[in-house]
Amino acid sequence: MIYNDIYKYLLSHVSSKEFDICLYLVANQDWLGNVVIDCEDIAQACNTTTRYAKQVIRKLSSQQKDVLPDERRKPFIVAAPTFGENVYKLNLGLSKLEYVKGNAKYTKKFKFLYTEEFQSLSIAAKKLLLVAAFGMSSNQSTTQRIKFKTLNSGVRAMTRQRIHSALDEINQTMNIVQTSVVYKLKQPYVEFIFDTDVSQEFISAEAEYELVKLIAFENGSDFHLTADYYAAILKTGKGFFNALFKEIKAKKAFDHFEKLSAGLKSIYVESLNVLFQEFNKPKGDKDEQTPESLSALLRGIMLNKLTDYVATLSSEESARLQLAQNYMAAKETFFKNNLNLLYDNFRKMKEEAAEIRKQIEVVNSITQQDRKSKYNHLKELIEKRNKVLHNLINKSSSKNTIRNNLKVFNAEIERVLDGLNESISRAVDRTLSLLNINSGQDRWEQLNRHLQHISSLKLLSDREAKTIRKSLWDDSAIHLTGTSQIKIARQEDSFAVKDESVDFEFPF
């Protein structure tokens, strides 16, 4: 979106080509508001030479020498080396953390702003059309009327004469809009009448789409992918970034935005690579990948990598804490003459550890959302199973009916459990290996331990973990040890069903 400050910048501070290049930069932002600068691409997109594109980029990214207006002194873009070479972030516009629905005025990225005809216009004509586009964004009307007076005072270097010649120019060059001067109460207005479809044609965020396409291409997967696949992948990826922005806002971890978003970006890129390598493997008798299954796969990969990322952060945190401890331990032997330095270092290490902990909390809450929904699913499934079984028992259904129902439910529960296991075992392995806890043979035991660990890590609240454990083990009184044996309390009546692979004990 062309936010208000960018809009004003375009109306006041740029020349004709700079106008196009600024619009290019706005259109080529990724989800984080970063742009990869490729001057050849810019030159091609904006109909100029690579050399001049470089010059403009240099200008847009350096402090402007004009003294008076503040916006002009602020460079339009600044280098963002954290995200890679040639990556710049837009200095104007709303950052992802500032945006709240409805809080910002903006101009939509109409397609016509990016056409060759538009780019060939003089700066005055471009400014007039941008003002009209702003109006069209806010009131959806294809007819825009703007007072001469407004243009004179609101747009730099806009005289009557320039308006008239710009209108002639627009009428000659642009076939999607007709302009004229109309009068109301002796006031001259500029009237723009756009073709109806123009107001609905926007350019989409290409940067992320191009990235996915590029990685698919590099992995040789691009032949098989239709638009549906790309859409599914982009939706999944964007979900993660939105979750990050939300959590950073919620946890007020604004200082960590750059580090965390750079982390998430590289996780996303790595995951896409893994995804397409996976996609390319011969499938055997497996079903064809659907867009949904591909996006679920991506989700799984990203969650795993996020877990690894948390583990890295955790060890950074422990390193700081360890260092702080070392400082204290050294109190007696060293630094006798320099206790202040010692305490400063100690405090610094503790503070850094606390900052890292905050980052961990942000990332954890992203993965937590996913696990929470899986846990809820599991909980619901078990509740449903118990209800069905109790109904069957009350209706004195046959052993076979009960057994078959159990089998169906248990298969489903195991499936969900597998997903959960996969999702959490990494968290446990990576982050708790320090605690020397070996994973047991029994999946149910393992899950129970995971639950404890996860609640000890505050991935789940104690209460949630308790509820889940309760619903898994207490209420239903199901105990599955190594032999998949099921018991339901009410000892007075119980029986066992023998099956070739499963043993059931069931009360009546």
Add this chain to the structure above:
DNA sequence: CGCAGGGTCTAGCGACGGTA
């Protein structure tokens, strides 16, 4: 890359016409 050169913009000045 440097440079030439036409296009474009800015600031400042004075002319002009309308109004109190």
Add this chain to the structure above:
DNA sequence: TACCGTCGCTAGACCCTGCG
């Protein structure tokens, strides 16, 4: 007449492209 806003003109700065 004094004042105001608008317009056109001009010098000099900046924009942008093409040439070698």
